[in-house]
Amino acid sequence: MKIVLLGTSSAVPTLTRGLSSTALVREGDVFLFDCGEGTQLQLMRSGVKRSRIHSIFIGHLHGDHLYGIAGLLSTLHLDGREAPLNVFGPEGLRVFLNAAFRTADLQFTFNLNVREFPRGYRGRVLDEEEFYVEALPLDHSIFCLGWRFQEKDKPGVFNLDKARELGIPRGPLYGKLQHGEKIMLPDGRTITPDMVLGMPREGKSVVYCLDTQFSERSIQLADKCTALVHETTFGPDAIELARDRKHSTMADAARVAKEAGAANLIATHFSSRYDGRQIAQIGDEAREVFEKITVGRDLLEIEI
Ligand SMILES: [Zn+2]
Numbered sequence: 001m002k003i004v005l006l007g008t009s010s011a012v013p014t015l016t017r018g019l020s021s022t023a024l025v026r027e028g029d030v031f032l033f034d035c036g037e038g039t040q041l042q043l044m045r046s047g048v049k050r051s052r053i054h055s056i057f058i059g060h061l062h063g064d065h066l067y068g069i070a071g072l073l074s075t076l077h078l079d080g081r082e083a084p085l086n087v088f089g090p091e092g093l094r095v096f097l098n099a100a101f102r103t104a105d106l107q108f109t110f111n112l113n114v115r116e117f118p119r120g121y122r123g124r125v126l127d128e129e130e131f132y133v134e135a136l137p138l139d140h141s142i143f144c145l146g147w148r149f150q151e152k153d154k155p156g157v158f159n160l161d162k163a164r165e166l167g168i169p170r171g172p173l174y175g176k177l178q179h180g181e182k183i184m185l186p187d188g189r190t191i192t193p194d195m196v197l198g199m200p201r202e203g204k205s206v207v208y209c210l211d212t213q214f215s216e217r218s219i220q221l222a223d224k225c226t227a228l229v230h231e232t233t234f235g236p237d238a239i240e241l242a243r244d245r246k247h248s249t250m251a252d253a254a255r256v257a258k259e260a261g262a263a264n265l266i267a268t269h270f271s272s273r274y275d276g277r278q279i280a281q282i283g284d285e286a287r288e289v290f291e292k293i294t295v296g297r298d299l300l301e302i303e304i
């Protein structure tokens with residue numbers, strides 16, 4: 001999997017930073033988290049294929065996370081897209097989309113599945129064979145959902161030598177064992193999957209927490225995740241401002257990562273008051289709380 005930061009500015013864009021959007025690319029499929037203005041241009045610059053967008057997750061309805069979706073969906077329509085597209089977000093999202101598309105009298109070429117969640121919603125929003133996505137409310141000035149993209153654990157690697165040693169005939173019995181079923185051999189012996197499979201391979205997880213102030217719920221959502229993408233709007237010079245506006249400082253995000261036992265923190269959503277050098281410095285200070293911080297910038301790709 002890789003994470004591609006498309007826009008890393010908060011509230012307003014700067015000359016070097018676009019508005020919030022993050023792509024998660026997994027086996028060719030693209031999962032887009034937030035869609036600020038300019039996202040479609042950043043997708044083109046990044047090489048992330050818009051035709052491969054599987055689902056779009058809008059955490060909350062502040063414009064810097066939302067206003068790019070109308071343009072992006074219009075472009076997908078002009079592309080002649082046929083595959084259905086999921087859009088998940090808080091209640092109110094449909095009103096916004098309807099206003100945009102009724103005004104333009106747009107009938108999409110594809111099925112747009114918009115799913116809205118009421119205030120306080122928590123639960124699994126997407127469940128597929130290899131992964132699922134969960135939502136949990138964060139703590140922001142308006143209702144805001146954080147997301148956890150979780151790969152399901154994969155069975156361990158099949159040990160062919162072991163299987164031969166045990167005299168298991170090649171063929172469908174191998175497949176059954178691989179799928180976690182026990183089998184009976186013609187001679188009456190029972191073979192259980194653990195006899196031929198290695199240790200299960202743990203699925204990776206990406207947690208997305210934008211926008212929020214420091215919250216126990218972020219810690220809960222990010223529990224032992226592979227990568228936590230967390231907003232870090234402010235530095236230590238603006239702690240009051242962060243509390244006031246229900247945003248996080250980089251140190252807040254570092255604390256969430258540490259207490260959640262996350263493997264990595266990816267910092268994004270920076271106030272326009274800071275330039276790149278200042279953000280790097282804020283990152284260095286926050287590493288005293290949690291070491292593995294990647295300070296984001298537009299179009300940065302992170303393999304996880
Ligand atoms: Zn924001």
Ligand SMILES: [Zn+2]
Pocket residue numbers: 060062140211
């Ligand atoms: Zn916001």
